[in-house]
Amino acid sequence: MELLQLKYFLTVARCEHVTEAAGKLHVTQSSLSKTIQRLEDDLGVPLFDRIGRKLRLNDFGRTFLQRTEKALFELEQGKREIADLSNPDQGTLQLAVTTASTLPGILREFRKNKPDIQFHVQMVSLENMSRLLHRGEVDFCLSSPPIEGDDIKCQILYDDPIVVAVPMGHRYADRSSIQLSELKDEWFVGVKQGYGVRDMVDSVCQSAGFLPKYVYEGDEPARLTALVEAEIGLAFIPSTARNPHERIKYLQVEEHQLVRKIALLSHKNRYISKAALEFRSVVMDYFNAMPRA
Numbered sequence: 001m002e003l004l005q006l007k008y009f010l011t012v013a014r015c016e017h018v019t020e021a022a023g024k025l026h027v028t029q030s031s032l033s034k035t036i037q038r039l040e041d042d043l044g045v046p047l048f049d050r051i052g053r054k055l056r057l058n059d060f061g062r063t064f065l066q067r068t069e070k071a072l073f074e075l076e077q078g079k080r081e082i083a084d085l086s087n088p089d090q091g092t093l094q095l096a097v098t099t100a101s102t103l104p105g106i107l108r109e110f111r112k113n114k115p116d117i118q119f120h121v122q123m124v125s126l127e128n129m130s131r132l133l134h135r136g137e138v139d140f141c142l143s144s145p146p147i148e149g150d151d152i153k154c155q156i157l158y159d160d161p162i163v164v165a166v167p168m169g170h171r172y173a174d175r176s177s178i179q180l181s182e183l184k185d186e187w188f189v190g191v192k193q194g195y196g197v198r199d200m201v202d203s204v205c206q207s208a209g210f211l212p213k214y215v216y217e218g219d220e221p222a223r224l225t226a227l228v229e230a231e232i233g234l235a236f237i238p239s240t241a242r243n244p245h246e247r248i249k250y251l252q253v254e255e256h257q258l259v260r261k262i263a264l265l266s267h268k269n270r271y272i273s274k275a276a277l278e279f280r281s282v283v284m285d286y287f288n289a290m291p292r293a
């Protein structure tokens with residue numbers, strides 16, 4: 001059994017499609033199929049049920065996938081550890097976030113101490129973040145809400161109140177607070193379902209007797225304040241995402257508890273590099289310095 005066979009198997013198992021897997025691996029479909037066939041011959045059992053070019057893991061394949069993921073995960077951690085020992089001031093941090101409002105400040109502080117460390121940040125849904133975490137493919141996640149799991153380390157960083165953003169010309173702009181029931185006839189701009197704040201807001205509003213009417217649903221939370229300022233709609237905005245430079249009034253929500261928890265997440269068994277430890281320290285200091293409600 002060869003390492004290449006295991007890597008190919010893992011990709012095919014996740015894609016369950018020969019053409020897609022071959023594209024990701026940058027190999028021909030025939031070469032990929034032959035490699036998987038050799039692996040099955042070595043094991044003495046089929047790992048997939050084949051339907052044209054589509055593949056479905058069978059019971060043998062699902063069992064073998066669990067072991068393969070663990071084996072390749074450990075090898076990857078070994079590579080990371082060696083790279084860190086040989087050159088601790090180089091490398092790339094892999095980050096995923098569902099909440100990006102605090103990220104610029106955190107990365108700015110991190111860059112002061114580690115200017116040569118690069119970072120790659122993905123803005124993802126909770127579902128995709130959970131997948132990245134369980135596979136150990138990211139160093140840290142900033143998530144709201146937190147994600148639970150036996151292999152996930154979760155540390156709550158901050159309780160972040162959700163406020164209502166209204167443009168300065170709106171009839172509610174002279175107020176400091178509002179009841180949810182007063183918003184049932186308003187139009188809103190927001191992120192798509194699957195993001196923590198959106199799902200929480202919809203749930204709390206539903207308990208208050210209505211669902212927000214969205215005129216805009218997107219993947220970029222940072223765009224929402226600009227849309228509010230342009231009077232496209234109101235928005236539920238985390239307190240940490242308020243923009244003091246735009247003509248917007250932020251109203252506290254009365255009666256109902258609208259607070260998101262921001263958490264720092266990591267895989268318990270992923271190797272933590274010196275740069276990653278520094279990043280975690282910066283994150284902790286950043287949130288410890290923030291005012292508490």
